[in-house]
Every structure is written in structure tokens, then in C-alpha cells.
Amino acid sequence: MDLAICFALALIVLPLYVFIIKRRYQRVPPGSLGLPIIGQSLDLLRAMRANTAEQWLQERTKRYGPIWKLRIFGTPTVFLQGQVANKFIYTSDGSLLSNKQPASIRRLLGERNLLEMSGDDHKRIRGALLSFLKPEALKQNVKKMDEEIRLHLEMYWHGEEEVKVLPLAKILTFNILASLLFGMESGARRDKFIELFQILTDGMLSFPINLPFMRFSHSIKAHMKIKNMLSDLLHEKRAALEQQVPSTNQDLITCMLNLRNEDNSAALTDEEILDNCIITMVAGHDTSSILITFLVRLLAGDPSVYAAVVEEQEEIAKRKASSEPLTWDDLAKMKYTWRVATETLRMTPPVFCSFRRALQDIEFGGYVIPKGWQVIWTLGTTHMDENIFPNPSKFDPMRYEQATPPPFSFVAFGGGPRMCPGYEFSKLETLATIHYLVTRFRWKFSIADNSFSRDPMPVFNQGLTIQIEEKKQFDI
Template sequence: MFISLSLVLLLVLIPISLYSLNFLSRKNTTTTTGLANSGNTRKLPPGSSGWSFIRETVDYIRAGQNGIPEKYFFERVRRYSSQAFRTSLFGESVIVIGGTASGNKFLFSNENKILETWYPKSISQIFPSIENRGNQGSPKRLRKLYPQLLNPDSLRNYIGIMDSRTARYFESHWDKEVNTNEKIIITTVYPLVKKQSFSLTCFLISSIDYQHEPHRVHELYKLFCDVHKGIISLPMNFPGTQFNRACKSSKLIRKEMENVFRQRMIRIQSHADVPMQDMLSRLITLCEEDGGLDETFIVDALTGLIFGASASTGDVITLVMRYLADFPDVYDQVLKEQMAVACSKGTGELLNWNDFQKMKYSWNVVREVMRVATPVPIGFKMASTDFWYDGYFVPKGWKLCMSSASTHKNPDYFPDPEKFDPSRFQGDGPAPYTFIPFGGGPSLCPGKEFVRLVILVFLHHVVRRYKWDRALPSSDDEEHEKLVFQPFPRLTKGLPIHIWHHERR
């Protein structure tokens, strides 16, 4: 059987880099495990530990490479006959609780009570300010300010900009090629939508404009791509590794965000014209009202906003285009809905907030895409105190794992879970805590509405302009397109398509 390079690296390098971490983890839980075995007073969930962390991590990555990360969790639920179980992932002792509606509810409702946010070492090393701040001060302030920055009232100001700039993007990047050919192949949709969503995000957040500074946006895009790849790589900080490039790129991003903030403050203090509509200006105003400006805080917020808003948006749009190609009847309904919205507008009139309330079916399609290909398949928290869950003891300091992927593929919540069916979201939709692509509770993604608007604006333009089909069919053959999770979902070929204007066919 062919073993990919990533699996070889896992087998060879993980034992060296993570043995000490795993040893300390086992050492810290020896007393608890001993109590569990004597009198059964503190019984840990069933599962594996010790050197099994190598096998467990490889099994999880292999399931993701096969496009079924949920399989890892389903197999262990059956093996241990328990929805809560113990395992080891990426060198950490982990107790899996999420994956069911009750488990997800427990994790979300106990955030900041008996649970706290935890970041894998790869993230805390790429973004050192996360680790240096701990869980005090700045994170709490960010949780307070982000919702004010990204609430519907604030986002209304950006809809017209999203609409006009997305239309201009299609005119300058897609129409030019499509107009010269009756039928063409765009080799990879993914880079096109990724760059578009990134450049739009940069402009809305900090007014960095691709039209005037294409080189600056391009360089930032490459840096953020390096960080994105590094977060999901082995935390080996050696020259030439993805992780090393991510650490270097993170430092360069921080310097650029510092320059953006300082230049903005110079313009404000000199009473020069400033782009009052972008999020940076709004963030500065909110910070002044909330206790004063702090450059470190603003830089962290800017970096988080750009990364969070652009990291998965391009992935989701690419997958939406894939499923619209695979299901022509779904495409036709989306087109009908978007044409109705367009026909209700006057000549040259831009989209507004009310128009998005008319895009219910389109958003149901996006939600079904996020169900079958969950943007973030797993998440982690940490126990801030000892507690009990479902008859099992969870020691302080242990990591808790939530599996969105297995929740979304649970047949108890979604009958025939492999079937693509946007009608699942009609009416009241799924039961609470069963559809969680944006998390929940205090950790609910504050950018949820921002992402929704960006995706729907893109859909509004692309379906009214074009029809497309896939250039490569789905297949187990490596030469064909496959959906994989590494650990985020992506199409191995980036979605090559044939595309044409409606009137051309």
C-alpha cells in the first residue's frame, strides 16, 4: 500500500519530537489513573494512552486523507461502547466528548466555567502572542469587541463594497477569458476564489487595495498561505520545513500589521482623510471607547480578523461550486433565487441587507456543503478544573476534543448522511447542537455573518454569469479529483472546470 510522505514523516519524526511531551502527560495522570484502578472512584473514560499516540495520530490523518475524518471517531465509539473516550492526538492526551448533541452542548455551555480555550502548540508557536497573553486581558477584550465589529448593523456598511468589488473581480479576472472562448478550462478554481476572498477581506478590514497595491496584497497573501499550511504541519522548526516558513511568515505579517496601524494613526493625528468605513477605523474607535489604544492588541486583532475571515472562505466557495456542478437541479434553484433578487433591483442598484434574507435556499446549499465537508472537523478545549462527565472523571489540564465532522455525519441527526440534500435546512432545520460549523456558546465564531455575506455575494454573481461542469470526475484514482481533510477540507486538484456564459451554450 502506498504511504504518503506525510505519513512517513509522522512515523519517523513524531516519536522524536513528542515523546517528552507524551511522557510528561502520562506522568501527570499517573495518580489519577491509579485512583481510577483502586476503588473505581475516579474512572477515566475508556481508551488508549502511552505510545499509542503514534498509531492514533496516524489513524486520524489517514481517515482525513481518505475524506472521512469522522470514521476515526465512529470506530472508537463502537470499540469502547461509549460516546466519551480517551485517546492521544498529536502528542496530547485527549478525552473526546463532542460528536453528539449532548456532548457539544456540554462543551459550549461550560466555556469559561470549567473549560477554557486551548491552542495546539503549532498555533501558539506561530502566533507567540497567544501563548504570552495566556487566557487573560486581550483575549477577553477581543471576545468583547469582535461581536461589536462584526454585528449586522456594522456589516450593513460593507455590503455595497462587497457587491461592487466582487462584480469588478469577475469582469477583470473571469470575463476576459470566458469571452474569448466558447468553452474553456480554468485549471484550478481554488486559487482564484482564495485570492479574491483574501483581497476583498484585506480591503474591508484595512483598506489595503489590490487595484492600487497588487504587489502588497500578493505578498501578504503568500505569507498568510504559509501560515495556514504551517498550522496543519508538524511543529518542526527546522529550516526548509512548512512550520519554519509559517513562523517566519507570521513575524513578517506582524510587522506589516504594525505598519498598517502606525500609518493609520499618523493620518488620524494629522487630521488627514481616513477610510472611515473599514474595520480598522471602527476598531480604533471601539478601543478608544473601551479603555484606550494598545498597539499590540490592535495588531493581534488585525491579524486575527484577516486570517479568520479568509482562511476557510475560499475552501467553502470552491466546494460549493463543486456541488453545484454535481447537482444541476440544485444549481437551477440557486440560479432562480439569485435571478429573482437581481430582477428586484433597479439599474446599477447594489445589494443590501434585505436581499440576503431572500437568499434562503442559496444559504441552505452552503450549509449543506459545510455539513458534508466540515470546514473545521475538530476543535479542542482544556479542563480548567477536575470535573465529571457522564460518569467519567476528567482531570484538570486534560484536553477535550470536539468532533464537528462526526456530529455532521451522525445518522441520528442527519438520515442518509452521505447524501447531499439542502432540504435538510428547510423550516426549523437541524436540532440544536447538531450543526456546528461555526462552533457555539462563547466560542461562536464572531465572523459568521461576515463569511455568510462574502459567500452569498460571490454566489450571486457567479451563477448569474456562468454555468460550469467538472473537468475531472470524482474517483479513487489519484489522477482524479478527491476530497481530503488535511485537516481542513480541500480538493486535491483544486477543482478544474469547464465554464461558459449562459448564452454561449
Template structure:
């Protein structure tokens, strides 16, 4: 009987703390007239499980396109991650959201993110984000990145010598992650020692799936594993920050990287970012500079193995560059500008397998769009695949065709792997360099064959080949 009473008390507590607040919030927010069509799903859970499961089955666009067809509308309501949500689809929706950033909408992250990134829960987090975005362009704009092309090439060469050369078979995904994480650590933190980089790299593999998950903090859940991983990474980052502070005091010169810039850049009130907030910001940068690029690289390798005629054109372009280099000479900015076809290939890979499927916003005012009322406080989700996989935007959308990006390229607001508007990814040019340097180094050394012809793709939340894309390497006979 005592056990029954304890269970009843626990149930009532959970009901009062979780379900009841959600129910009142849902009722208050769903009472508006002329909401978009749609289904809010189950209480609290909403349609989250279906939203996530279509991705895990390799077809995240199915959640979107099934509802567009069902409701005959590119705008529909649902409930995702315990939040009443309106899904915005199509180029017109993209243009509207990007153009109204900080006017009608502002960025929003699920509760899971605020637990994994504690400083984001502070009331000043949005202001801190604006400061961070002002700081980043000066560091990641093309003229600032010119000096890092050779650094990336040097890391790529060491990576291929250590991890690829001499191997008959390997898995591409974990090695792409290893390369991109090494580059991010070097550029953002001046951290280059492979052993120290590896010390906390593994934690990143469990961090990302927990960012967009139900915030259920029980042992073994993606959310719980992500919190533990973020704590481990943050501890290492704080140690690096504290050591850098000492180095800056003792030395007249210091590494020119994001970390030093954060430590030496006060705000308009003369105050400096605290170390916890700084660690979270760097953690976010490492995620953006690591997982996204490694995903794109993996799919480029996949598509080049499937399409020999595409591979041959990339190889021709890259070998022309390789032949122009003196022995031991690293890539430079001019070389990157010659990789036009290779970048079209990368763009087409991002169209078919975008690293992020979409992101959230929050309505900061009531407004009307497409004839529907959008209530203040509702969450908005814009879908990359709603245009990337739309035959009206990209004819034969499942066909890999780099020529889509020749000339003027796709229509505005249809190709959006980096977002758009004020919140367009500031690391776009950084990603371009990192990806092109990898392409150069891999194709001039190898061709390859997939070992699993019909490998399943899982999106959780980024697309990855289920088995890590195992390939058989075929070294070229002569490599400069």
C-alpha cells in the same frame, strides 16, 4: 568517537527536554480512576499521525467513528499533538462543552499556535481574547454589516471581470481564496489595491497547515514554514498599523474598519493594544475571514456542478434578484434576505465539508461527564463531523439535501460549523454575506462542469480538492 559523543549528548538532551517531561506529565494525568476508554498511542506522538492522516486521505471522520465503534462510547481518550486528550462526540457533548465555557472548560490552542502567534503566549492573552470578542460583535453584527453588502458586491464584480470572464477553464479554489482575501482586506483594513493585497496573500496558503501540526521547528516542516509565513504577514501588518496611526493623527476622519476601531478603543484602564498584539489579532481575523469562506465557496461550486437540479433552483432565485436591479445597481441587505434557498445550499455544503473539523478546549476543573472522570488540565476535542455525518442527526448523511435547513432546520447542537456557546464564531453573519454575494455573481454569469470527476479531497486542516477544483466555464448568453 567525537561525533558519537556529540550525537549521544544531543539524544540525551532531546530526551530530557521533550520526552521525559511528557512521560511524567502523561503518567500524572493518566492516574485518575474511571477515565474514558481509549488508547494513548506512542510516547509524545500519541495518535497524532493517524488523526492527521485520516484527514489528508479525505476522511477525517474515520478517526472519530472508528473509535466510537471500537470503544462503544461517544467519549474516548487519546493523545493528540503531545497532549492527553478526551474526544467529545455527539449533540449532547456539544451542548455540554458550549454550556460550560469558562466554567469547566476554556479554549486551548496547540503549542504550534503560540509560536506562530507570539502574543497569544502572553499571560494576558485570554483576557485580550475576551476584549477582542467584545469588540467584534459591534462591527460584524447584521446592522453593522449592512453597509458592506455593496462593497462586497463591487469587489466580486471586479474579481469576476479580472479572473473568470474570458476563461474557458480555471481552478476554483485559488480564485475563491483570492476573492475572500480581497474582501477581508477591504473590510478589516480598508486595503483594496489588488497588488498590495497580493503582496502577502500567498503567505496565507502555507500558514494554516502549520497551525495544527507537531511543533517541530526544522526547515521544511509545515510548522517551520508557517512561522516564516506569519512573520512575513506580521511585518506587512505592522507597517499598515503604523501608517494608519499617522493617518488618524493627521485626518479628522478615517476608514471605518476593524483596524481603526482597535487603534481608537482603549481598555477599561485607558490602555491601548500594542502593535504586535494588534497584528496577531488582525492576522487571526484574516485567517477566519479568508480560508473558511473560500473553502465553503469552493465546495458550493463543486456540489452545484454535480447536482444540476440544485444549481437550477439557485440560479432561479438569484436571477429573480438580478432582474430586480437597475443597471449598475449593487446588491443590498434586502437582496441578501431573499437568498434563502442559496443559504440552505451553503449550509448543506458546510455540513458535508465543514471548514473546521473541530476545536480544542482545556479542562479547568476536574469533572464527570457521561459517567467518565475528566481530569483538570486534560485537553478536550469536540468533533463537528460526529454530528454532521451521524445518520441519527442527518438521515442519509452523505446525500446533499438543502431541504434539511428548511423550516426549523436541524436539531439543536447538531449543525455546528460555527461552533456554539460564548465562543461561537462572531463572524458568522460576515461569512454569510461573503458567501451569498459570491453565489449571486457566479451563477448569474456561468454554469460549469468539473474537469476531474473523482477529485480527491484532502483535509489539512481544512478540506480542499487536491487539484484545486478545475472546471470548464459555460457563460450565460445574457448577463445584466
């Protein structure tokens, strides 16, 4: 009797279950998942390296609409675009979308970094980073940043006739970060850090297969060495605090070690400090160096923008002695230069795409994003929307003079509660570097082809090689 009842219930429940599952997947966005595991991963990576990834995505958007599915890096994925999608992504709480990144990124940046956090953990970690990166704290570090830029130019630019901009910009931004975030002075340890970080970032968008001949394997080894070096540095900073050794500069590690809960326990674990030092270094090192390189390329090819930037920067320099460092007030006056940087970020954002993971079935735009699926969006698709930015293919820094873009339309630094905590740091770093470049040097391209590809960050042909000429007494 019991068996008959169970059989009858199965006959009723099973078709209902199949109907629900079928209906659920009928509402999944259109598109193709492609081959198992591989999906469209190789096609997308090839398009990125050919710098045609935006076109690759837009071709599919024209075919399927603004919401469509694909499979990348082994995971079924939904592509979203537009201002509404940006707002949904950046404001969703931790119950809908998690910050879980592709396996390659997660394993290289650590499980407890800000990109992986949601809800209260995200607020706690972001607050810890902002305690060091907020404007009030950064004002104390402008002089140190200025010193690093001057030293870099003396070592790598002055006396040279030709330089490769991107490799030098990476050295500069790394040294600034190492000095200000970690309190790490120049020397062998800092040089080893920059070498290892470059190997780490090379494998961030790769298949997470740890075999000796794979790029990901080299990046994993670099990650372990970086973490060990940072762990040694953390123990040194903790020992100095316990011994109450005075320090003239407050670095990020010391700042995070000093953060306490109400019961005086440590606000962050050692793992959280280490992982967020790595993500801060990776984010700050690559994005700022690439923005500086894009600006050097732009100024070499656009005489009118170059002239306006030089005029603004020389006006600031004329009021200062040559040995006098830039101040917070000087940087605040560089309004046109920052508009140029903002327009550069709009048209060529260093970061191509970002990821989230659906924690439950999500209804969006008339479709269902199934639980466990990945969500991907790109910055450039909204930045080039003519309904938001008229004539989007035209470089026009004055579009920001009268009004700021609508919320969640310019997302080079994220948006809402997901705004990048390093925004002000990157702004100061970029403005100070451009100030010294345009007041001390003139330059022109050494080769005709100054294009770039993405791997996953922009990589320039021959590192963007330029011929430089020093200005006599900076022509001021």
C-alpha cells in the same frame, strides 16, 4: 521522635495518595495513548489527508464509546462527540476549559487571539470584533464587497474557458478581507499578504518543531513577516486617526483602535489587535473560500439544486440594472441559496476539529478528564447523527425550511457564547459570490476526480478545475 512520627505519617499518607491517583486514572475514558509524544498524531493526519478521518474516529467510537482517550500533537487527549458534549464545550466557563490550542496553532496565531481567550477577556475581544462584524456595521460594506467580487470576476473568470476554483476563491476571499478588514488596496503589499498567509496556514496542524526543513519553520517565518506588515499598517491607521484624516471606509483595525475604556484608555493592546487581525483573516480566508468551492462543486453535480439556486438568483438580478450593486435587502432574499450553503456546511464542514484544555479534573459522562489534558471534538460527528438529522447522508436543503436544528447540533459556526463573530460576514460573502457566479456563468467538471483531502483544511484535486461558459447578457 520527630523522624519516627514523619515516617509513620508517610506510611499512612503515601498509600492514600497512591489510592487517590489510581482511582482518578481508573476513571479516565477508555482508549490508548499510544507511543510517547507521537501517540496517534501521524495516524490521524494520514486519515485526514486520505479524507477518511471521520471513519477513523468512528471506528474508535464504536470500540470505546462516545468518550475515549488518545494522544495527539504530544498531549494526552479526550475525544468527545454529540449534542450534549457540544453544549458542555461551548458553554463551559473559563474555570473548566481553556481555549488553549495545540502549540502549532497557538504559536502561529498568537497568544492573544480570540481562540486563546476565556472569561472576561473572551467577552472583551469578541465584543471588539462584533463591533465591526455585526449586521448593522456590515450593511455599510455590502457595496464594497460587491465591488471586490465584480473586479475579481473580470480579472480571473471572464474570457477564460477553464479555471481552478479553490485557488481563485482564496484570492477572492483574501481580497475582500484585506479591503474590508484592513482597508488595504490592491497592489504588491496585498499580493505579498496572500502568499504569506498560505504558508502560515500550511503549518497549523503540524509538529511544532522549528527546524529549517520542517513545515512549521516556514510557517513561523511567515507569521513574523505578517505580524510586521500588520504592525506597519496599524501605525499608519493610528497616525491617520491622530491627524484626523477623513476616510470613506471604516476598516477593522481603525474600528479596534477607536474602542476606548471608560477612562478613555485603549480597550485593546496592539498585540491583541494584531493577533485578532491574524485569526480573523485565517478564519475568514479559508472557511469562506472552501465553502464557495464546495458550492461550485455541488452545483456542477446536482442539476435540481442548481436550477433552484439559479431561479432564485436570476429573479433578484432581473429587478436590477447590470451595473447596480447588490444590497442588504437583496442578500436577505437569498433564502434557498443559504439553505443549500447550510446543508453543505453540515455534510462537509471546512473545519474538521477544535480543541480545548482542561484546567481542572472534569467529570463528564461518567469519566474524569484529567487537569492539563486536551479535549478534541469534530463538527461532522454531530452533523451526521440520524437522531438529529434524519437520513443524514442525503443532501436536503429543505430540512431547514420549517425548523432550525436543535441548539448545539449544527455547529459549523460554533454555538452559544462561542458562536463565530464572523458568521454574518461569511454569509454575505458567500451569497454575493454565488449570485454573480450563477447569473454570469455555466460550468461543468474538467476531470472525473473532484475529491478532496484535509491538510488540515480541504484541498481539492487540481484545485477543482471546471470548464466555464459565460451567459449571454447573463441570460436575464
